[in-house]
Amino acid sequence: MDHIDRVLLTELQRDATQSYAVLGRAVGLSAGATHERVRKLRERGVIRRTAVEVDPAAVGYGVLAYVTVDSTSWMGDSAECFAAVPEIQEAHVIAGNASVLVKVRTATTERLQDVLRRIHAIEGVNGTRATVVLETFFERPVPPDSGVRDQD
Numbered sequence: 133m134d135h136i137d138r139v140l141l142t143e144l145q146r147d148a149t150q151s152y153a154v155l156g157r158a159v160g161l162s163a164g165a166t167h168e169r170v171r172k173l174r175e176r177g178v179i180r181r182t183a184v185e186v187d188p189a190a191v192g193y194g195v196l197a198y199v200t201v202d203s204t205s206w207m208g209d210s211a212e213c214f215a216a217v218p219e220i221q222e223a224h225v226i227a228g229n230a231s232v233l234v235k236v237r238t239a240t241t242e243r244l245q246d247v248l249r250r251i252h253a254i255e256g257v258n259g260t261r262a263t264v265v266l267e268t269f270f271e272r273p274v275p276p277d278s279g280v281r282d283q284d
Contacts, residue, residue: 133178133276136161140169141178141276148182193237195244195264200230201251202259207231213254219247230261 136159143150143158156166173179188194201207207225214223214234222235234251238244241264248260 137169137173137178138276140166141173144170144179144182145273145276188237192239195238195241196268197236197238197244197262197264199234199236199248199251199260199262200226201232201234201257202229202261203231203256204258205256207256210254210256214251217247217250219243236262 139159140155143155152163152166152170155170156163159166161169170179188196210232211223214220214232219236219238220234221237224233225231226233236244236247238247244262244264248262251257251260
């Protein structure tokens with residue numbers, strides 16, 4: 133990945149609806165050459181998907197919580213159990229006092245409580261600790277140039 137790829141990734145994260153002509157102007161390439169670069173970034177898995185960012189509160193999911201999950205056994209094979217709970221947006225196996233960290237969005241704290249009950253029902257889970265977010269200052273996309281040297 134070189135400097136041009138990094139600029140393209142930064143621009144696409146800022147606004148993925150930009151045309152290849154506009155993206156090309158940002159990096160000094162033609163629309164066709166830019167399209168080919170983006171295609172290769174997709175093929176290599178650098179770009180995993182293109183999505184629309186929706187304001188969760190505007191669609192009725194204003195409660196955000198991060199939940200650590202304690203377990204009696206290894207939870208690394210339980211991805212499908214967590215994925216089956218639609219309010220869980222992310223699930224990560226972690227090191228430390230807990231086994232799994234999940235990001236949960238719900239409409240109300242009562243619905244959050246229901247999600248916690250469903251998490252408790254997953255085999256091996258013996259406890260949770262929820263931290264409810266009161267305000268989000270900012271969220272950032274992954275910076276394409278963070279500590280990675282150019283590779284041709």
